[in-house]
Structures are given as structure tokens and as C-alpha cells.
Amino acid sequence: MTTHRWMGWALVLGGLTLSTGASAADIAFSARDMAAWETRSFEGQTRYAVVSDNGVEVLEANARGQASAKYLEREVDLDETPYLHWCWKVDARYSGLDERTRAGDDYPARLYVARKTGLLPWQVQSVNYVWSSNQAVGARWPNAFTDRAMLLALQGEQSAVGEWRAEVRDVSADYQALFGEDVSEIDGVALMSDGDNAGGNGTAWYYGVGFSGSPTPPNCPG
Numbered sequence: 001m002t003t004h005r006w007m008g009w010a011l012v013l014g015g016l017t018l019s020t021g022a023s024a025a026d027i028a029f030s031a032r033d034m035a036a037w038e039t040r041s042f043e044g045q046t047r048y049a050v051v052s053d054n055g056v057e058v059l060e061a062n063a064r065g066q067a068s069a070k071y072l073e074r075e076v077d078l079d080e081t082p083y084l085h086w087c088w089k090v091d092a093r094y095s096g097l098d099e100r101t102r103a104g105d106d107y108p109a110r111l112y113v114a115r116k117t118g119l120l121p122w123q124v125q126s127v128n129y130v131w132s133s134n135q136a137v138g139a140r141w142p143n144a145f146t147d148r149a150m151l152l153a154l155q156g157e158q159s160a161v162g163e164w165r166a167e168v169r170d171v172s173a174d175y176q177a178l179f180g181e182d183v184s185e186i187d188g189v190a191l192m193s194d195g196d197n198a199g200g201n202g203t204a205w206y207y208g209v210g211f212s213g214s215p216t217p218p219n220c221p222g
Contacts, residue, residue, distance in 0.1 A: 027081055028210035031057040034070055034191065042067040043196035051205075056221040058207040059191075061109070065201065067194030069112075076186050078172045081211035084189075085168045086111060087220035088207070090161050093133035094200040099151075102144040106197050107131055109155075109204035112190040113171055115183060124148065125181075127174050129167070131155040131204070140178060150178040164207075164220035171211075 031050045039045070044066030051060045059070075090108040097104035107130045114126035125148050132139065132153035139156065143149035152174065154167055175183040193204045208218035 026210060026212040026214075027076065028208075029072075031059040031207065034059045034206065034209060037070040037072045037190075040069045040071055040190075042069070042194070044068065046193050053205060053207070054222040056207065058205045058221060060203065060205050061191070061193035062203045063108070063193045063195040063200065065195050065199045067106075067192065067196035069190045069192035069194075071112075071188060071190035073188050076189070076211050078184050078186065081213055082170055082172055083168055083212045083215050084111075084113060084171050084210075085166070085212060085218045086206060086209040087164050087166050087218055088131065088155075088204060089164045090131050090155075090193075090202060090204045092161055092202050093157070094195065094198065094202065095133065097133055097198055097200075099130075099132060099135060100141050100144060103197055105144050106195050106200045108133070108193055108195075108200070108202035109206070110192050110194075111206075111209070112188075112192070113186045114188045114190070115175075115186045122148075125175070125179060126150075127152065127171070127178060129154050129169065131159070133157065152178065164205075164222060166208075166217040166220050168215050168217050170215070 035050050046066050046068045047062040049060050050057050088109050109131040111129045112126050114124050117123045117125055128151045130151050130153055134157050135153045137156040139153040141151055172183050
């Protein structure tokens with residue numbers, strides 16, 4: 001079981017060197033872009049690969065009891081591009097978990113946004129959008145390892161597996177709702193499919209990750 005997952009994620013952004021700030025233009029990441037992001041391993045290596053889905057390239061993430069994230073260090077101006085959008089699907093939910101505990105902190109799919117709040121490595125706040133296995137859509141709770149990471153279930157126990165779902169989130173509004181703070185920029189984005197704490201086996205697919213000035217949902221493959 002990984003007991004220091006949060007510290008590992010904090011250290012990723014704690015040594016952040018900011019790239020050029022985002023412009024007013026939309027920011028879009030292809031499957032190949034995401035596959036090339038840096039990897040942070042927490043327990044073994046989730047297998048990430050670019051595959052075709054209905055003729056469209058998507059990023060496939062396959063976890064067999066492992067946990068590693070793909071992350072990008074980049075400053076994003078939320079005043080210019082406030083909406084985070086993406087498509088995802090999973091092939092299964094994990095059964096028998098209490099996701100609010102350290103032993104159950106596994107998700108077939110999750111997408112993070114994070115911002116630095118100070119100079120020290122652990123001074124990071126993150127919003128974790130998760131495909132929950134046993135929580136209701138809309139549920140929110142602090143990460144079992146730290147209250148500096150809040151989880152929000154966008155898909156849940158009643159969500160159909162094997163189907164693409166489109167998501168759009170106003171990141172500033174989510175930070176306000178989850179942390180009670182006004183946020184105008186973030187410093188990184190990451191995705192992960194993991195099964196290390198409870199030995200979960202699952203596969204997820206990601207497509208169309210990006211930031212935009214429009215709340216229009218993305219078109220998913222198929």
C-alpha cells in the first residue's frame with residue numbers, strides 16, 4: 001500500500017518551474033501529448049498507451065494493482081481559459097472499497113488540477129475529479145492522506161461502464177466550492193488510473209483534455 005501518495009504528488013509540483021503562461025487561445029492536449037507527459041510512480045507503473053477508438057487516438061491507462069500518474073507542469077490562466085474539459089470511460093468499477101480511507105484510495109480514472117500555495121513542496125492544493133466506484137455522482141470528500149486534496153465524484157456507482165462521458169468543469173468555481181478560495185490560475189494537471197491500495201484491476205481511456213473559454217462539452221469518440 002502506498003502511504004505517502006500525497007507527498008509524492010506534492011513533491012512533483014513543489015519543484016515546479018513554470019512554463020510560459022497560457023494565452024487566451026484554447027489549450028488542447030492530444031493522446032500523444034498526454035502519453036509524453038512526465039510520469040510519477042507511487043507503486044509500480046500503470047501502463048499508458050495511445051490506442052485507437054472508433055478511428056480516434058485516445059490515451060489508454062491500464063492498472064493491475066499499480067499506481068503511476070501522468071502529469072504536466074504548466075501555468076494555466078483561469079481568467080482566460082476557465083473551463084477544463086475532457087472525455088473518459090472505464091471498463092469496470094472497483095468493488096468492496098471505502099474510497100474515503102487510505103486502504104480504499106483507488107480509482108479506475110481520475111484527473112487532477114493543482115496549484116502551489118507557497119514555496120514549500122507540500123504547499124499544494126489539488127482538486128481530484130474521480131470516476132468513483134461506490135460514491136454517488138456529486139459526492140465530495142477530502143483525500144484520505146491530506147485535506148489539501150479534495151475529491152469530487154463526476155461519475156459514480158450508477159454510471160454505466162464502457163461508455164464515453166464528456167465533462168466540463170469551471171475550475172475556479174470548484175476551488176471556491178471545495179476550498180472556499182478564489183483561484184485565478186493553476187500550476188499543473190495530471191491524470192491517473194490506479195489500483196495499488198486494494199489491488200484493483202481496471203482500464204480507462206482519456207480524450208480531449210484541455211482548457212477553454214467556452215463551457216461547451218467536447219465531442220467524444222464514437
